[in-house]
Structure formats: C-alpha cells, structure tokens
Amino acid sequence: MLYIVSTPIGNLSDITVRASKVLGDCDLILAEDTRTSKKLLDHLGINTHVCAYHDFNKEKVTPGLVASLKDGKEIALITDAGTPGVADPGFYLVRAAVAEGVDVVPVPGASAVLAALAASGLPTDRFVFENFLPNKGTQRRKIFESLKDETRTMIFYETPHRIVKTLEDIKATLGDVRVVIARELTKIHEEFLRGSAEELLKHFEVNQPKGEMVVLFNVRVKSKSNN
Numbered sequence: 001m002l003y004i005v006s007t008p009i010g011n012l013s014d015i016t017v018r019a020s021k022v023l024g025d026c027d028l029i030l031a032e033d034t035r036t037s038k039k040l041l042d043h044l045g046i047n048t049h050v051c052a053y054h055d056f057n058k059e060k061v062t063p064g065l066v067a068s069l070k071d072g073k074e075i076a077l078i079t080d081a082g083t084p085g086v087a088d089p090g091f092y093l094v095r096a097a098v099a100e101g102v103d104v105v106p107v108p109g110a111s112a113v114l115a116a117l118a119a120s121g122l123p124t125d126r127f128v129f130e131n132f133l134p135n136k137g138t139q140r141r142k143i144f145e146s147l148k149d150e151t152r153t154m155i156f157y158e159t160p161h162r163i164v165k166t167l168e169d170i171k172a173t174l175g176d177v178r179v180v181i182a183r184e185l186t187k188i189h190e191e192f193l194r195g196s197a198e199e200l201l202k203h204f205e206v207n208q209p210k211g212e213m214v215v216l217f218n219v220r221v222k223s224k225s226n227n
Contacts (some may be wrong), residue, residue, distance in 0.1 A: 002069055002097045003076040004090065006083040006109030010186035012043050014110045016081050020044050026076040030065070032088055037078045053077065060093045065093065069102045083111045087131045087157065113155055114216035116182035119154075119192060123218055127153040135162075137169055144173035153218040160209035164201065170217065171197035178223045184211040196223030
C-alpha cells in the first residue's frame with residue numbers, strides 16, 4: 001500500500017494524528033529532501049527509514065519501489081511541505097503504482113494552495129492552480145492575456161526574486177484586478193497582501209520581497225471591489 005501523506009507547510013503542529021501514525025507504522029518513507037523531512041520526523045519521534053525520491057532519481061528507483069509495494073511493503077510518500085504530488089515528482093510514483101494495481105491511500109492535511117484560497121477573500125467556488133509560471137516575461141504575459149475572459153480564481157506559486165516582474169506583467173495585461181499574495185503561510189511571518197498589481201508594486205518598493213508566495217487573482221474582481 002502506498003500512502004500519500006500531507007505534512008505541515010510551516011507550522012509543525014499542523015501534522016495530523018493519522019499522518020503521524022502512518023509515518024511511524026510504515027516500512028519506508030520516501031522524501032523529496034531527506035534533510036528537511038528529518039526535522040519533522042525528529043520532532044515527531046519517528047525512526048522509520050527514509051529514502052530520497054525526487055526528480056533526479058524517480059525513473060531509476062520507481063520500478064524497485066513498485067515491486068516492494070507489490071510484495072506487501074507499506075510505503076509513505078511525503079514532500080518537503082504540504083501535499084505530495086502537487087508541484088513535485090509524486091505523480092510519477094502514484095501513476096506507476098496505480099498501473100500495477102497497488103492501493104494508493106491519501107492521508108490529507110496541509111495545502112498551501114487551499115490555505116491561501118480559503119483566506120484570500122476571492123471567489124472560492126471555482127479555481128485553477130497553475131504551479132510556477134514561465135521564467136520568461138513574454139511567456140507570462142501571453143498566459144495572462146489568455147486569462148482576460150477567465151471566470152475562475154487563478155492560483156500560482158511565485159518566488160521573491162521574480163514577484164515584481166510578475167506583478168508588472170499582471171498590471172500590463174489585466175489592469176486593475178485585485179491580487180492577493182499569501183506569503184510564509186502558517187509561519188511566524190505569515191502575511192496576506194491585497195490590492196491591485198500597482199498597489200502591491202508600490203509595497204515592494206519599500207519592502208523587500210521575502211518568503212515563499214502563493215499569488216491569486218480573479219479577473220471578475222477589481223481592486224476597489226469589496227467582493
């Protein structure tokens with residue numbers, strides 16, 4: 001059985017009782033970064049063996065892992081933070097396990113995407129997650145141009161060193177839409193920034209961008225709207 005175990009995105013207290021039990025009882029834990037995961041496992045007092053599973057070794061080690069699962073081993077897959085399979089290589093293993101008839105069991109918990117959406121103040125009935133946008137500005141602007149008639153709330157990840165350029169692209173293509181930036185979710189310096197792209201650009205003129213960011217907007221909601 002393959003367990004897909006969600007882990008905290010910052011605050012270690014967000015680990016669930018079920019997740020702790022699965023991680024303690026399984027035969028093997030697969031982690032994207034074993035050093036990061038060790039901090040959580042040490043905090044929980046869990047001594048289960050941990051192996052690395054990431055983009056650079058997934059093709060090599062997946063067949064052996066699936067074979068172990070078919071032999072009756074119970075394996076838990078975790079990521080650096082949040083829910084495995086979202087913006088990480090977890091999908092590759094899950095697909096291989098499903099193809100071989102292995103039971104895949106989700107152990108839900110923290111998710112930066114859903115945490116940001118729930119507290120954003122933007123419409124939550126329909127939304128799209130786009131992961132990280134392209135590095136090139138021309139490609140980003142092309143994507144934003146294609147969203148002018150989109151009715152769903154858009155969600156994507158962004159880095160501190162690129163957020164200013166991304167906001168400039170939003171301003172140039174979508175105008176006065178209301179943008180929400182959720183940064184350092186569940187951590188000490190958690191913060192929600194809300195306003196037009198122009199207003200947030202002014203914020204970053206005097207405040208250096210820091211921390212992991214989730215960016216959200218909905219073209220139906222303008223920056224001056226109370227919706």
